[in-house]
Every structure is written in C-alpha cells, then in structure tokens.
Amino acid sequence: MKERLHQHVKKILAELSYPSIDIIFDRPKVAAHGDLTTNVAMMLAKSLGKNPRQVAQSIVEKLDAKSLMLSSIEIAGPGFINFKFAENYVVEQAKEILRAGDKFGASDAAHGKKTNVEWVSANPTGMLHSGHGRQVILGQVIANLLEWTGHKVTREYYFNNAGNQMRNLAESIYARYRQALGDDYPFPENGYQGEYITEIAQEIIKEKGSSLRETDSERIYFKKYGEEWCFKRIKATLSRLGVQHDVFYNEDSLYSEGKIQEVIQAFREKDLVYDQDGAVWYRATKFGADKDRVIVKSTGEPTYRLPDIAYHREKYRRGFELIVDIFGADHIATIPDVLSGVTALGFDTSKVKVIIHQMVSFVNGEEVVKMSKRNAKTYTLDELIDEVGVDAVHYFFVMRSVGTHLEFDIALAKEQSDKNPVYYLQYAHARIASLLRFAQQEGFKIEDRTAMLNATDFSLITSKEEIDLLKKLLEFPEIVQSCALTYEPHRLTTYLREVAETFHRFYHEQRVINDDKKLMQARLTVCLLTKIVIANGCKILAVSCPEKM
C-alpha cells in the first residue's frame, strides 16, 4: 500500500510540476488520524511559497480513494494528508498471513548478505554472570532478526585461552589446590575469588591427588583443566537459553597463523607504530585519541588491541559484508582503536556495526541486588535462569532499548501473574490455542491453513475490534524489518504486547464460539492469524509459546 501510494503521489507531484522530494508515509500515532499519513504538503509549502493545506488540497484532488482501496483521504492539522484503508483491503491483505504461515514476517530484503554476528565472547575464566545475560540475549535476538530479513548469519564467539587472564586462572586454581591439600600457600593478589575455583581444585584433587603439588611453573594442567571446566559451563548456560554459535574463534590462531605479525608489519609500513620503552606503540592520536596506545608490551606480548584488529581484518577476509559486534558499555574504550586500525589496513568500516548496550542492575522488588567482581559471591546467569525461568530471561533482557541502563526486577520476572509482561503475551497465545482446540473438536480444520483459507467468508470480518486486530497483525513484517535495520529488538516486544492487547480486546467484545458456524469460522481465522504472528514474534525472541497455561 505504501508503495502504491508513493508512486501515485510521486506522479501527481510531477503533474503539478512541484519539485520532487522524498515522500514519506508514516503510521500516525493517533488511530483517528488514519492508517497512513504523509507530510509532503508541508515539505513543499515552503519552497512553493503556498499554504500547506492548499498544497495538500491540490494533491488530494487528484487521488481517487476508491480505486486505491482507501475508505477516506483527509487533510488535517497543519497540512497532513491522512489515508484510511478500506476494510476489504485490510481483509484481503490478512489472507497473506495465512498463506505465509510461519514465514509471515520474513523477507529477503538483505538478499543473503553474508553477515557475522559476534557476541558473548567471554574468556573461559569463569561462568557467565547474570549481567552477561543482556548481551547473550541481545545477540541471539539480533541474529534472529537479521536472519528473518534475509541475512546469511554466522554466529560467532571469540575467545582467548592464552595470556594473562588464563594464567591468573591457573594460579588461582593452583593456590586453592595447595590450600586444600593443607599447605600454607598464598592466593594471588588479583586471583579469581569465586567459589568455583575451589570446586575445580577439589575435582583435581579427586583425579590427581597431591601428585601435582610440584607442577611446572606454567601450571599447564591447571590452566587446561580450568579452561575446559569453564567453557563447558559457559556453553551449557548458552544452550539452556537456546543460543548456538556456529564458530568459536580462538584468538590463539591469530598468533599461530602469523596474522598478528602481518598486522604489525602493515602498520610499520604505514608508519602507524613506533618503538618506545621496549614496547610497540600505535599512533592512536592520529585518529583522534588522547594518547597513543601500546599494542605490544615490553614483554613481547600484544595487548588486546592488536589481536582485535587482526581478528576484524580476518572477518573482512572471510568475506563478510556486514560485521556486527555486540559489546557491553565497559568495552567502549576499545572500539575506536579497533576501527581506526581496520581503516588503516584499508577496510571499509561502514560494514562494521558496533552495538553497545548499557549495564544491567538487578533489583528484587525494593531491594537492590549487590554484585561485585571483587566479592567472592557473584550471581551467575545460571542462577538467574533457575530463579526466573528461560522465557522471562529472554523477554526481560531484550525489552528495553540498548542505550539505557537496564533494571532487571527479579521479583517481577518471577511473578506468574498479570504483572509480568511475558505472561501477558503467552496468555494471549494460550487463549487462542484453547479456542482452536475446542473448534477442532467441533470439526473445524484448524490444522490445515489452506482449508481454513477456503472455508472462511472474509466479508464477515467487519467489527472494529477485528479490523483493528488485522491492521495490527499486518504491521508485523514492517516491524521485523525496522527492528533489524535499527538493531533495536526491544521494539518487537513493544509491538507484541500491543498485538496481545488488541487481541484480548477483540476476544472480550466478539464471541468466537458461536452458533453461527460461518461467523465462528471467520473469527477462528482471525484467531489463527493472531496466533501465527505471536508465534513468529516469539520465535524471533526465542520465547516459548505455550498451548496451555
């Protein structure tokens, strides 16, 4: 419809020899303003030196509502032109939902664009904590959205099992191991405090006894054991949430395959690095940073910046046309250096989309849940899932815009009542499922979409509640598209809430189970359409849709 109107208006502007401008159609906030609106008249008014309402009038005169399947075209306010869809148009469009079924909302807009989404990427030095949840879910939903809009998505996890952090892990485990053996052994100053370290040490004692008391200085066994232990748990947590990465990219391979050296070499050729105090410095100030950065320490070890740059170069080399990185706000400082480095290497950073989400705080009703890294007691993501359930975790982490600090209310997420937005949505789905079950017993062929389509007399769908609902459902593809384009999944939750609300109102006003079988069939179809949209939306959010509640 938008397309069609766009063409018509464009033609009219030409006929009236008005200047050609971007014609934009929006969905008005207020329903009374119709289904679509455009501000072209106001945009044109200035350059034409005319009253915007007059301009609007001249355009509207040339539009024929009926042939465009509109019930009205009106000029309103300062010069908006408002369009209202004819009911038969809405109903006709709604058939598409039934035809497309679980594909409704999907598109090939991106034409199979090779896209890499990297997220989580926690090093295997511990379990995922509750704060990680936001990133875990955000990445999952963004990857889904991109897939739904025609991207060919590779889900990627980047990790480092070498370097300082892992050494620290190994030392921490070793210290606990010695302590558990009764030795008076000091715990490293910045060691990992968590109880899991002791747990790992205990396991090692079980397997190896005290035989590792005098181990090599690298603590190879402890490092390896700790890494595997942590990774196993990280993957298990991700799996509980339905998160599957296609590629686990190991930072080590950047060294073993010489990629790190290549980057340094390339930088040297471009005079982007220099040596000082035994370290190699990157001229970050050339790209607006306040000071230059070390990329190779005097110990000969690179800082994280260098492998990050090399890693991103590999993403380009692997042929990705869109590179999506999802980071928490705590990583914000690293991004400019990586981007400038990649630019310096001759790659187009407009292909990189960095999504930075703000931090999460947890409250339990009134009480603030304290969480600190220094403290031995951390609140793991697993514990959060245990407490509030998989669906609430999915929904809550994605329901706020990424730019704002997220407050996660555990008490609310746990609540199995109307207070909880997840249940509101799921309840609508379960309600529909219950109706359809009943209808099936009555002999309606609700499983067969084609049969439903053919059996339905769509002209019986006339009530305001039904038309409102269908209009809402028809917005779905556009919502998916714009959520993907803006990387703003929270708008999908807002939309689905509206769908559920519009459905509940319809349910309340219009009885579905009916003596009039024709009417019942028509309303069952409306229910089925709603169920399709909710189910598809929930699939993107990775939230389950119960048939019963």
Add this chain to the structure above:
RNA sequence: GAUCCCGUAGCUCAAUUGGAUAGAGCAACAGCCUUCUAAGCUGUAGGUUCCGCGUUCGAUUCGCGGCGGGAUCACCA
C-alpha cells in the same frame, strides 16, 4: 579532567528516528465472570519530557551551554 550513554507520570520504561492531543505496565481508585482461559477487559487519576538558549511550519527527538546519574579512560581483556 576527558570520552561515550542516559535523564519522560510515584516506580520501570515506550514514543514509528523531526510530526498532530507524549503513551504502556506496575502501584492507586471505580466497575465487568450462570456462556470461548478473569494470567483477561473497561474506566478514573497521574506530565513545565532535568534547566536555558538556538535551528524551523513543528523539538522528547537535532545543535550549543549548564545540572544530575552510569560506563570507560593500563605495557588487564
């Protein structure tokens, strides 16, 4: 001190990316179940969109300056 994010109803947040009368949920108040799931629906009340200036037909949205909150500013990742 610098950089980035945020500031909207009592609380948690939306606002179609510059549109018309700023909307939801929770909390408060008043109604709706002999019939399809009341985990629902309807209504009432609640606002100087942190402050000021600017840009324009039009600003919660853009720009500048304040104020307040968060994150980050390592030869840690």
